[in-house]
Amino acid sequence: MASRGDRLDERLVAEGLAESRSQARALVLAGRVLVDDVPRDKPGVRVAPGVALRVRGGRRFVSRGGDKLEGALDDLGVDPAGRRCLDVGASTGGFTDCLLQAGASSVVAVDVGYGLLDLRLREDSRVRVLERTNARFLEPAQVGPGVELVVMDVSFVSARLLLPALAAVAPGASWLLMVKPQFEVGRDQVGKGGVVRDDALRGEAVDAVAAAAAELGFQERARVDSRLAGPKGNREIFLLLAPRAADAGTGFANSPGAR
Known part of the structure; x- marks a missing residue:
C-alpha cells in the first residue's frame, strides 16, 4: 500500500x-x-x-468497550433492562451505549476528561453526563438515588481507589468492574509493552479488588475474562460484586460462577 x-x-x-x-x-x-x-x-x-x-460486521457500539461489556453481561447473566446505571470511566461511551441498547432506563456517565462522550449519547435524554469529574470524589448528590447497576472501566489508576466512592453513591447496587491487571500489580510485575502475561498475577489483581470491595460490604459473585483483549494484548477481567445483604432474587446473585 x-x-x-x-x-x-x-x-x-x-x-x-x-x-x-x-x-x-x-x-x-x-x-x-x-x-x-x-x-x-x-x-x-x-x-x-x-x-x-x-x-466487518457493521457497527453496534461507539467503541469496542461496548463489545466487551456485552460479552460480560451475556457470560454473567446480568440484565440491565429497566435499571438505572452508573458508568464510571465512560470515555467515548462504549459501556453506556451497550447499557442503553440492553434496555437500561438511564445512565449517569462519569469521566475525568471533557468532550469525550460520543455526540449521539450526549444528546440522548436517558444519559446524564458528569465530565471533568474525578470518580474518586463522587458524592451521592452528584449521582442521585436509585442506582441499581454500576459498570466501570478506568485506566492509569487502581480500581481499588475508586471503590469507597462507589459504595457511597451506589450502596445497594450491583457492580460490574472491568479489572485491568496492569494497573493493579506493581510496576516491576508488568512485562514488556505494559502487558501482564502471568495468569497467577492476573488472578491476584482481581483478588485484591475483590478484597477491597469486601471491606466495604460487597461480595464477589462471579468473574470472567473479557472476550476481547486490550489494545496491547492485556487480558482484562470482569468482576461482578453485590452487597452482602442483597436478596438472592435480584437477578445478579445467581450468575454463573457465583461464589
Whole structure:
C-alpha cells in the first residue's frame, strides 16, 4: 500500500464508516476494518486514494468497550433492562451505549476528561453526563438515588481507589468492574509493552479488588475474562460484586460462577 494518503481513522470518518475518530480507532483496534479486504490494526496507517474500505460486521457500539461489556453481561447473566446505571470511566461511551441498547432506563456517565462522550449519547435524554469529574470524589448528590447497576472501566489508576466512592453513591447496587491487571500489580510485575502475561498475577489483581470491595460490604459473585483483549494484548477481567445483604432474587446473585 502506498505510503502517502490519509490516515485510516480519518478516512473512515470521511467516508461515513465511523462517526468520530475515536470510534474509528476503536473499530480498527477491534480488527473490524478491512483495507482492500485485508484487515488492518493500526489507526494511523496511510491509505492511498481509491482504496476500498469496509467495516466487518457493521457497527453496534461507539467503541469496542461496548463489545466487551456485552460479552460480560451475556457470560454473567446480568440484565440491565429497566435499571438505572452508573458508568464510571465512560470515555467515548462504549459501556453506556451497550447499557442503553440492553434496555437500561438511564445512565449517569462519569469521566475525568471533557468532550469525550460520543455526540449521539450526549444528546440522548436517558444519559446524564458528569465530565471533568474525578470518580474518586463522587458524592451521592452528584449521582442521585436509585442506582441499581454500576459498570466501570478506568485506566492509569487502581480500581481499588475508586471503590469507597462507589459504595457511597451506589450502596445497594450491583457492580460490574472491568479489572485491568496492569494497573493493579506493581510496576516491576508488568512485562514488556505494559502487558501482564502471568495468569497467577492476573488472578491476584482481581483478588485484591475483590478484597477491597469486601471491606466495604460487597461480595464477589462471579468473574470472567473479557472476550476481547486490550489494545496491547492485556487480558482484562470482569468482576461482578453485590452487597452482602442483597436478596438472592435480584437477578445478579445467581450468575454463573457465583461464589
